Amino acid sequence: MSADPQSIIQEIMRRTGTDRGRLLDIAREVQARLGWISEESIQAIAEALGVKPVQVRDTVSFYSFLSLSSTGRSTLRLSSCVAGKMRGSKAVEEALVREAGIPFGQTSADGAITLVHTSCTGMCDQSPSALVDGKVLTNLAPQDARKIVDGLLHGSSFSQTRVESNIRQTGPVIFAPLDRGAAIRAALNHSPQEVIEEIARARLRGRGGAGFPTGMKWDFCRKAQGAERYLICNCDEGEMGTFKDRVIITEVPDLVFEGMTIGGYALGAKQGILYLRGEYEYLHKQLEEVLERRRRLGLLGASVCGREGFAFDIRIQVGAGAYICGEESALLESLEGKRGAPRDRPPYPVQRGYLNQPTVVNNVETLCCAARIMEKGADWFTKMGTRDSTGTKLLSVSGDCERPGVYELEFGIVIDRLLEVVGAKDVLAVQVGGPSGQCLAVKDLGKRICFEDASTGGAIMIFNTSRDILSIVRDLTTFFVEDSCGWCAPCRIGTALLLKKMDKILSGSAVRRDLIELESLGNTVKTMSRCGLGQTSANPVLTSLRNFPRLYEQRMQPGDFSPEIDLGLAIRQACEITGRTPSGEGGAR
């Protein structure tokens, strides 16, 4: 990669412009072209954008797909997702290390390959999986390692394995036949305010997990003061075990854009942005093609569907590896070219969001529902689901079951029944809602999937009786340690402390007092953290403590206290440093 960063950056900026808000795009392209973002590149970007180098570093050092040290010509990122582990990612990892001759975290001597771990890549139903320079490898087995490493060493072009959509059950809302433009035309028969009323009448709630009433959100934004309004589609599903948005944008991207356009009409927004998680970069090109086709068909542009005065277009912002950007205010920061740290609220995004203007951030699935509601009516929609959770929900199912994949089901399905549908046997625990959700035991499987009972953004991970739940809780906690943005102390430090405590428990050296401390620590993280994700980062620990107390108690040592450190190890280390041994073991050397 012997190119001059200066000239490459100047070339990139001729296309992106010198708007600081496009820093993420610029950094992503420098990364792709040069393999890393050097000090020289940082200086050049800063100079061109008119900001300080430390501000560029502030942003780029935040994202895991941007590297501040030189990497190999190719970087292989193996997903460290729990589902992958259950399907043998450890053996794949070992085979890759053997074939490449380097441990994870390092670059081969010839500069060909860098091996690293990455958070869940959204391929849990076809794991183990990895990303190589933006391309996806799925269903990996140890015997694939040689071919992969050979290919990378010899620089042969890499072809992506087929990513399966694994739609196991279709439903009437998301995976139903689509008449392109029909929903928009239906919406245009109403005033923007009437559109919002129809969405409210359908009692549509946000599908990302929080369940905020969509009609109310749109109404707040429409009524807020601002020169511009923005509609953002949050396609940054980074929660381990969640992959339903990937399937939506693969299979029915038009429905998503339809919903965004209707949202734009209702809010009075001219600009929509789809924030695509960096892991799904391989879908970027085809999404752009869909947008281009919609422009040709008059479904986007100066007068949408021929309606004078309704101008709306959509751009795609690709992320760069940060789970936290799925939090709506962190996503807005990222869109503005900054680190993805959530904002304090109030003000809420509907008051002051993207570029300080009233902004709605909606989940991919929510926007699809909005489009269908306009097409088929609120009455049709409310016939499905429960009283407080209308319509259907996409569930991304992974773990111990015969048919992992995506299911479109009416809200209200009992978990027990869901487990039958997906072919799960000998179930020990079900993680509903990903790491930030809850770890349910068999006694809770009569709960229903809906906002008023067991709520989920879509992730359902199943663990059978052969699994060690506490190891899984540890892995889920590791996820939060690695993906905490670090802005606030309780989440940044608290999650790392939760992990230390889980390690102590798993090592078999904990006593009962540790469990009390673990719970207290979890509660501090929950109460004191800044954003919704920080507040839920102790959930794997807290919900498993509540639902599987015996699994913890079985690992406890008798006694009131055991030290946090390994005393023997500490003494050995001290001996090494000082070059002396305790007198009881032979005296000073």
Place this chain on the structure above:
Amino acid sequence: MSGQKLHVIIDGVEIPADIGQTILEAAQAAGIYIPRLCYHPELVPGGHCRLCTVKANGKPINACTMTVTDGMVIESDTAEMNSERRHILEMLFVEGNHFCPFCEASGSCELQALAYRLGMTAPAYPYFFPRRRVDASHPDVFIDRNRCILCGRCVRASRDRDGKSVFGFAGRGIGTLIAVDSPAGLSDTQLSAADRAAQLCPTGSIVIKRLAYRVPYGKRRYDLRPIGADIEKKRTDDG
């Protein structure tokens, strides 16, 4: 301000407040101290330390950014909130390498003073013992990251008050650090000892050189009166 007054109740005491005022500001104006570390009156609030978290109408929220509403019931100086604050202080102490006995900020350090005020003894959490870099390249100021609590005051002060952006964050999660605007170190930046960024550090992380230990024991900022006493003085004076 329109001059229109609201009223809020904090720990059972009704106090007046202005529209648009934060909980922290309203409390402070009434002589009630809410613990804080990353907040500084000269800077936009950062929301990093969470020590000013109170319960507003039963819901935990940070007082430095949450604005008051009329009739809001705020719980701050309660056993529950102070216990959570102590936990955060303990976290900050184990995250870095804080050795009060030989730190020149001792006695005037806000972190230390808050730990005393809130009755923190030894941290119950295991220490991280991170390796952190000290940058003493600048002739007049040094940064010792061992003592940094990532409150971001330097970042905001340098950006908004000094107009220099000498400091920024780098990395994320438990690996987050304060970076300076040059790979060569502080000496290669525009920082001056007269900058607000050089003066607002609540701990001994960013320190102006050649001033250490000049103030004798007994006369340091928090030797005789706990942190927050200046704010509470208003209330005792008025009352």
